[in-house]
Amino acid sequence: MDPQARIESALADALRVADHADCPPGLTEALSYAVFPGGARVRPRLTVSVAAACGATDPALVDSAAAALELLHCASLVHDDLPCFDDANMRRGKPSVHVAFDERLAVLCGDALIVTAFQSLASGAAKSPSALAALVGILARSVGAPIGIVAGQAWECESNVTLERYQRQKTGALFVAATQLGAASAGKDPAPWVLLGERIGEAYQVADDILDVTAKPEEIGKPVGRDAARLNPNSVLELGMGASEERLRNLVEAAVNAIPPCAGHAALHELIAAEARGLMDAALMCHAAA
């Protein structure tokens, strides 16, 4: 099965638990709505690719780690879109969860997705129980306080915030988890994989900042111009377009150079370079057309 199909299947498995007569039908529906159809599944694909490069031998463990990461990403999108945060009415080209259902179900759907992520990870570790604590630790660090995406989002409530710290936590944390989960689910030390995750995360954030300024809503399936409207930190607004484009190019180059030695180094290099080119093209094309 190709990585994308493996991820969709692992996500469907993780959500199957909620498809139960005892579950409030609105919650079952909201959970599925928040996860399918997905975006590019960039983070879990990175986990699967790194795990393959590290010679992983327990596919159930890899897939459940990748699915858990994507479930947490989906949870963060549902909560970030809420009226009290971004108040975004569109996500992945359709109404956001709080618009399609209601605000209460959006809060609960995000909560349930966080829980399901850890539950799915525990189920997937049946054959590798000794790996579970480290994987839970990596996942929790990338989401919670003090330096996960929840912390990143909480910087929006502070008056004194640096762009770098905000972006490292709000976007970078899940990419660092993606590479670390890949290594750890293959039984390898996750520490050397942090730098690669950080650089991909930074590149992704800069590309997203450029798109927020230059893209049309229909091109990216969500509202644009949100950062300026909400005074959120944004590379383009802070550094200008030219410097942001240069930063993106440098980060992409730095990312491919940060892949640690591993059995599947060449294939992983090829994959990440192709992803990075796609990311860069999308951002710069929208700018050229803007």
Place this chain on the structure above:
Amino acid sequence: MDPQARIESALADALRVADHADCPPGLTEALSYAVFPGGARVRPRLTVSVAAACGATDPALVDSAAAALELLHCASLVHDDLPCFDDANMRRGKPSVHVAFDERLAVLCGDALIVTAFQSLASGAAKSPSALAALVGILARSVGAPIGIVAGQAWECESNVTLERYQRQKTGALFVAATQLGAASAGKDPAPWVLLGERIGEAYQVADDILDVTAKPEEIGKPVGRDAARLNPNSVLELGMGASEERLRNLVEAAVNAIPPCAGHAALHELIAAEARGLMDAALMCHAAA
């Protein structure tokens, strides 16, 4: 150390991760505010008592399971109090998190508490790695979809709901987790402990329903009369006061009779009977005074 002190110490340990220069100060403060000072810590005390009765030998595992359960309970209180749900401005005798901070920090604080619960559990399993998957599974089932507290809360968004199912999920689930975590953290089969948790949970819910109708806000540290105002299911509103009081008495008796055979049966029986008497006295006293 007595059980209460062990629990407070485990909770402080779990939150220490957020007390970090990289964490947004508002989030660090909100997390601590949501957890300390606590309520009666009924659920984690039950976990510690059951673990002791089952002859637990890894106190770090027991304490982290108990703390994780309480963190999830605190998370549910923070989210339940939000304006889109109960819109409750007081909790444990002080302003609720969204009133003391703001709505955004209340959403994020709840999210971070859920994550911290699983993180704390994984840290506490260092000496018992093979127990972790089962404990994560018990905890996740009691919180998520289809039958955990998130599902219980989501029944408030449905038009067709039975009192029994709503209460079993919204309140019962964490009590079932409390007894199961106690047994599982002592290396015992958690299945025989479900019934005890269910009965304590039902008794607790009926007592809470009585208090919502008869107590004064200053007696219980939170608003009263919320169920009638919000058309939430409530035993007293559904069955009447007399039948609810009788149901509470029967449930308390059924609970003490549901303790499975275990090494510390006599001591656990004594403890649960004392707790149950306290619960019943509080509910019936407020009714007598009302």
